[in-house]
Every structure is written in C-alpha cells, then in structure tokens.
Amino acid sequence: MSITKKAILIIISILIVDQTLKILIKTNMTLGESSYISWDWWNIKWFQIKFIENPGMAFGIDIPGRFGKFALSIFRIIAIIGIGWYLNNLIKKKAHPGLIICLSVIIAGALGNIIDSAFYGILFGESTYSTVAEFLPEGGGYASFLHGKVVDMLYFPVIHTRFPEWFPIWGGQSFVFFRPIFNLADSSISVGVATILIFQKRFFKEQ
Numbered sequence: 001m002s003i004t005k006k007a008i009l010i011i012i013s014i015l016i017v018d019q020t021l022k023i024l025i026k027t028n029m030t031l032g033e034s035s036y037i038s039w040d041w042w043n044i045k046w047f048q049i050k051f052i053e054n055p056g057m058a059f060g061i062d063i064p065g066r067f068g069k070f071a072l073s074i075f076r077i078i079a080i081i082g083i084g085w086y087l088n089n090l091i092k093k094k095a096h097p098g099l100i101i102c103l104s105v106i107i108a109g110a111l112g113n114i115i116d117s118a119f120y121g122i123l124f125g126e127s128t129y130s131t132v133a134e135f136l137p138e139g140g141g142y143a144s145f146l147h148g149k150v151v152d153m154l155y156f157p158v159i160h161t162r163f164p165e166w167f168p169i170w171g172g173q174s175f176v177f178f179r180p181i182f183n184l185a186d187s188s189i190s191v192g193v194a195t196i197l198i199f200q201k202r203f204f205k206e207q
C-alpha cells in the first residue's frame with residue numbers, strides 16, 4: 001500500500017471512530033452524565049466516560065463569545081488547509097513515512113473537531129443536564145453553522161484526593177490528576193505533535 005493510501009486510510013479511520021463515539025455519547029447521555037469503564041466486577045475508577053460540551057479549544061479550554069467561537073472555527077479550517085498542503089508536498093518529496101503518518105493523525109483530529117463545530121449545532125438539539133439531545137429536531141438545531149460545541153467524553157482522574165490541611169494555599173482542597181476531559185480528536189492531535197517532537201531528528205534528517 002502506498003503512503004498516500006495509508007495517510008487517507010488513517011484519516012478516514014480516525015474520523016469514523018471519533019464521530020461514532022461522539023454521536024453515541026451525544027444521543028444517549030445527558031450533559032454531565034458519567035460512567036465508569038467496567039468489566040464484570042472490576043470498575044476502573046480512573047477511566048470514565050463523562051459527557052461535556054466544549055465551546056472552545058481542546059481539553060475543555062473555553063473561548064468566550066460568539067466571535068471567539070467563529071474565529072476559532074475559521075482558524076481550525078485554515079490550519080487544516082495549511083497542514084493538508086504541507087502533507088501533500090511531503091508525500092511528493094517522499095519524506096519520512098513516520099512524519100507523513102503523524103501529520104495524517106493531526107489532520108484527522110483537527111477535522112474531527114471542526115465537524116462538531118460546523119455541523120453539530122445544526123444537526124442536534126440542545127443537550128441538557130436532564131435531557132438527551134435529539135438528532136434532527138423539528139425546531140432545528142441549537143446553533144448556527146460554525147457555532148456548534150465539541151463533544152468531549154474521555155476522563156482519566158488517575159489521582160483523586162485532597163491536599164493536607166497544612167499544605168500552603170491549597171490546604172484541604174480537592175485535587176484531581178488528570179482533570180481535563182477530552183475526545184479522540186484531541187488525543188490524535190496531541191499524539192501526532194508529541195511524536196514529531198520526539199522523533200524530529202529522524203523525521204527531518206536533511207534539515
């Protein structure tokens with residue numbers, strides 16, 4: 001299989017899994033609802049599916065206001081076009097396959113989140129803390145084009161404890177690690193970027 005076909009397959013596969021998971025969560029869980037991943041009697045409390053919607057950037061970071069949301073969506077689209085152009089040039093120049101795969105993973109993640117922003121507001125009703133979102137509601141969706149919210153659900157509270165009372169500033173307060181809630185698209189972007197940074201000497205030998 002050529003590297004071009006591999007890149008396309010990676011992008012499509014990540015998008016399918018990412019969107020399938022998001023749609024299942026969106027149409028079956030209320031906002032804020034969570035559940036542990038469990039097998040028989042064993043509950044893995046440090047791995048939860050917790051449904052939240054993120055109007056801003058990755059890992060639950062928020063950009064307030066309609067203009068901020070619109071600007072972020074446009075930025076994502078421009079970034080995807082730029083990375084896609086760069087990826088195409090790398091394929092033509094027969095760059096390191098690892099670099100091409102990493103960029104494909106990053107593009108897939110960026111596309112996954114822009115799909116939410118662009119279309120979920122049109123396709124779905126509002127998710128609330130008491131009701132599940134409806135697909136293609138009669139009265140229309142909860143937001144206009146490019147103003148949808150990104151669905152996040154992966155939560156890894158590996159450590160959940162409290163600071164001791166004598167601890168400066170945060171004494172007695174709750175402490176959770178890892179607190180951010182994210183999705184597969186976020187993970188794809190992070191893994192792709194981290195891998196490029198780790199193996200940059202191998203990927204960019206000529207430079």
